[in-house]
Amino acid sequence: MAERLYCGVDLGGTNIKAGVVRAADRCQLSEVTLETGRELQPEVVVGKLIDAARQAVAKAGATLEQITGIGIGSPGPLSHKRGVVFQMANFKHWRHQPLVQAVSEATGRPTTLENDGNAAAWGEFWAGAGRDVDSLVMLTLGTGVGGGIVLDGRLIRGGRENGAELGHMIVQACGRPCSCGQSGCLETYASAWKLSLNFVEQLANGAESSLRASWQAGAQITSKQIAEAASAGDPLAQRIWNEACHYLAIGCVNIARICNPDRILLAGGLINAGEKLLLEPVRRQFAIEDWKLVCEGMELAPEIRFASLGPNAGVIGAAGAVELAIEEGTIKV
Amino acid sequence: MAERLYCGVDLGGTNIKAGVVRAADRCQLSEVTLETGRELQPEVVVGKLIDAARQAVAKAGATLEQITGIGIGSPGPLSHKRGVVFQMANFKHWRHQPLVQAVSEATGRPTTLENDGNAAAWGEFWAGAGRDVDSLVMLTLGTGVGGGIVLDGRLIRGGRENGAELGHMIVQACGRPCSCGQSGCLETYASAWKLSLNFVEQLANGAESSLRASWQAGAQITSKQIAEAASAGDPLAQRIWNEACHYLAIGCVNIARICNPDRILLAGGLINAGEKLLLEPVRRQFAIEDWKLVCEGMELAPEIRFASLGPNAGVIGAAGAVELAIEEGTIKV
Numbered sequence: 069m070a071e072r073l074y075c076g077v078d079l080g081g082t083n084i085k086a087g088v089v090r091a092a093d094r095c096q097l098s099e100v101t102l103e104t105g106r107e108l109q110p111e112v113v114v115g116k117l118i119d120a121a122r123q124a125v126a127k128a129g130a131t132l133e134q135i136t137g138i139g140i141g142s143p144g145p146l147s148h149k150r151g152v153v154f155q156m157a158n159f160k161h162w163r164h165q166p167l168v169q170a171v172s173e174a175t176g177r178p179t180t181l182e183n184d185g186n187a188a189a190w191g192e193f194w195a196g197a198g199r200d201v202d203s204l205v206m207l208t209l210g211t212g213v214g215g216g217i218v219l220d221g222r223l224i225r226g227g228r229e230n231g232a233e234l235g236h237m238i239v240q241a242c243g244r245p246c247s248c249g250q251s252g253c254l255e256t257y258a259s260a261w262k263l264s265l266n267f268v269e270q271l272a273n274g275a276e277s278s279l280r281a282s283w284q285a286g287a288q289i290t291s292k293q294i295a296e297a298a299s300a301g302d303p304l305a306q307r308i309w310n311e312a313c314h315y316l317a318i319g320c321v322n323i324a325r326i327c328n329p330d331r332i333l334l335a336g337g338l339i340n341a342g343e344k345l346l347l348e349p350v351r352r353q354f355a356i357e358d359w360k361l362v363c364e365g366m367e368l369a370p371e372i373r374f375a376s377l378g379p380n381a382g383v384i385g386a387a388g389a390v391e392l393a394i395e396e397g398t399i400k401v
Numbered sequence: 402m403a404e405r406l407y408c409g410v411d412l413g414g415t416n417i418k419a420g421v422v423r424a425a426d427r428c429q430l431s432e433v434t435l436e437t438g439r440e441l442q443p444e445v446v447v448g449k450l451i452d453a454a455r456q457a458v459a460k461a462g463a464t465l466e467q468i469t470g471i472g473i474g475s476p477g478p479l480s481h482k483r484g485v486v487f488q489m490a491n492f493k494h495w496r497h498q499p500l501v502q503a504v505s506e507a508t509g510r511p512t513t514l515e516n517d518g519n520a521a522a523w524g525e526f527w528a529g530a531g532r533d534v535d536s537l538v539m540l541t542l543g544t545g546v547g548g549g550i551v552l553d554g555r556l557i558r559g560g561r562e563n564g565a566e567l568g569h570m571i572v573q574a575c576g577r578p579c580s581c582g583q584s585g586c587l588e589t590y591a592s593a594w595k596l597s598l599n600f601v602e603q604l605a606n607g608a609e610s611s612l613r614a615s616w617q618a619g620a621q622i623t624s625k626q627i628a629e630a631a632s633a634g635d636p637l638a639q640r641i642w643n644e645a646c647h648y649l650a651i652g653c654v655n656i657a658r659i660c661n662p663d664r665i666l667l668a669g670g671l672i673n674a675g676e677k678l679l680l681e682p683v684r685r686q687f688a689i690e691d692w693k694l695v696c697e698g699m700e701l702a703p704e705i706r707f708a709s710l711g712p713n714a715g716v717i718g719a720a721g722a723v724e725l726a727i728e729e730g731t732i733k734v
Contacts, residue, residue, distance in 0.1 A: 145694065145696045145699060147699060154697060154699060155697070164698055201560075203559075203560025203561070204560075219560050224552065225661075226552065226660055226661030226662070227536025227537075227552050227660060227661050227662035227663050228536070228661045228663065228699065228700070229661070229699075230661045230696075230699070231552075231658070231659055231661035232659065232661075234658070237655045237658055237659060238651050238690070239572075240573065241647070241651050243574075246692075248692040249692045249694065250690060250691065251690070318571050318574050321583065322570045322655070325564070325566040325569045326548075326559070326564055326565065326567065326659060326660075327559055327560060327564050328559030328560050328561045328562070328564035328566075329559070329561070330560050330561065357583060357584070358583065360582030361478065361581060361582065363478045363488065364487060364496065364497060365480075365487050365497055366478060366480060366561065366563070367561070368478060368561060368563055
């Protein structure tokens with residue numbers, strides 16, 4: 069039997085990334101990145117996506133005929149069942165694109181579609197920091213906060229296929245306004261973008277910080293700089309950073325109560341801050357916020373860890389979604 | 402073929418309720434209630450539970466041999482897979498009882514165990530206000546706030562079988578202390594017990610209310626009285642009641658984001674307050690708190706409704722859990 073190969077495509081607002089993953093060892097064989105842009109027409113984006121997939125297949129030394137299936141991870145809202153992405157904040161002209169049909173017709177390969185946060189979580193479960201557990205929940209701390217839930221080895225998409233939006237779980241009633249229209253979402257405290265925004269807001273209000281001069285000189289303040297300044301003892305940076313860790317811990321408590329997974333994975337750019345600055349404070353705060361129910365014979369608290377696939381989680385997860393579709397019977401082999 | 406009968410048992414701190422439910426029409430044929438008490442030894446509780454099941458079977462005019470299986474709904478933490486209830490706040494001597502084994506040995510019938518909140522939600526899905534949907538989440542607003550999640554027709558128990566603890570989702574960081582050891586749990590604002598407690602706390606702090614005289618005379622203030630006083634314009638009662646509705650709406654938003662169900666059901670004693678006083682304010686507040694993402698082609702917001710099985714949801718759900726166990730293959734027929 070020929071070796072089984074999956075093609076994964078991660079559709080983002082800045083880039084489309086694609087790669088081929090070998091089923092046997094879940095190893096990524098190729099990687100392709102194409103630029104996208106907010107103004108692009110949907111058919112152009114779809115064309116680039118198909119191109120990225122083709123290039124990734126060629127780069128892996130394979131032909132499309134050798135690919136078992138193509139998996140796409142995309143921002144939502146979308147329908148996995150219908151293969152349609154309804155709209156995307158990243159592409160202003162995008163409305164109701166039947167992405168699965170377009171890709172499978174152009175490539176001749178069976179195609180499956182998942183929310184990008186779900187695909188990334190599935191990737192870690194399938195090939196990363198969740199390979200050894202039955203259940204995990206992942207928080208991807210990037211520009212926004214994405215989520216994905218795997219329980220009993222099953223991807224939990226939610227009743228209407230648009231659940232696991234963990235970044236938009238409200239952790240503070242009447243809290244900060246979120247771009248989604250809600251208030252007090254986890255994302256408003258713990259995404260890289262909002263961290264910077266909250267920090268700069270405080271600078272503008274006159275708060276003192278070692279980063280003030282750099283900000284006044286017109287530089288962007290990144291979450292990485294805030295992390296470093298917090299580590300160096302800057303009081304404003306510490307306040308903003310600790311707030312993020314505090315709300316992340318509350319998010320993890322809610323995940324523990326609702327999903328009760330073996331493991332919670334933190335992923336995304338923010339985890340570059342490292343274990344000492346991010347993971348350890350979140351774990352400490354989790355222990356404080358978590359209920360005090362000790363259950364003999366069953367550990368109820370999840371282990372909180374960093375994800376391991378880094379920026380490839382999206383592509384690997386999208387490729388793994390092909391295997392998921394085979395398991396679920398929606399792709400026949 | 403003989404008609405298929407399930408026996409459901411709802412194990413609570415004050416009562417054990419049991420009943421026989423006919424599979425064909427999901428109709429409850431009998432009902433038995435036996436008293437329990439916090440001080441009872443586990444073997445006494447288990448004996449009463451078996452007794453309740455036997456009596457319910459006899460009352461339905463059946464014999465144990467005619468019963469396909471017995472389902473038990475119990476407070477947790479517990480393990481459905483192992484059939485063990487680890488501990489229960491309601492029974493102080495209870496530790497690690499292998500309930501399924503005890504009941505199946507005593508009755509000779511296959512037995513299954515579910516968390517009581519899960520069983521009640523499953524009951525509504527199987528035979529109540531969720532019969533016509535594929536996914537629902539239920540909040541049971543009683544002394545505490547229980548939860549249950551059904552997605553794509555499957556009961557979601559959580560990775561380590563103790564998820565769906567929706568009452569202990571934190572909706573207010575650094576909020577009111579909860580008996581579970583967390584702060585700001587939904588339960589601390591929206592359970593019947595905590596509503597009364599919060600109300601009386603305000604009275605003790607000197608707040609004016611039409612219920613003050615009754616409280617000073619030593620009467621208990623119930624959530625029903627608070628609802629009525631709120632309806633009659635009492636400012637303190639309105640404040641406490643509106644707060645409960647507000648946090649319930651936030652809880653519903655989080656359920657929508659994480660589980661994205663077709664329907665959210667409110668159940669438990671608190672719903673006796675009625676549609677006008679409870680359901681309508683929660684719906685209104687939900688629309689305010691919910692994100693403003695409108696998705697052409699897919700309605701993302703769940704419908705919020707009252708459950709329909711009333712205090713029988715536990716027994717009917719426990720009986721329905723037998724059918725679930727048959728579907729899942731853990732009970733063979």
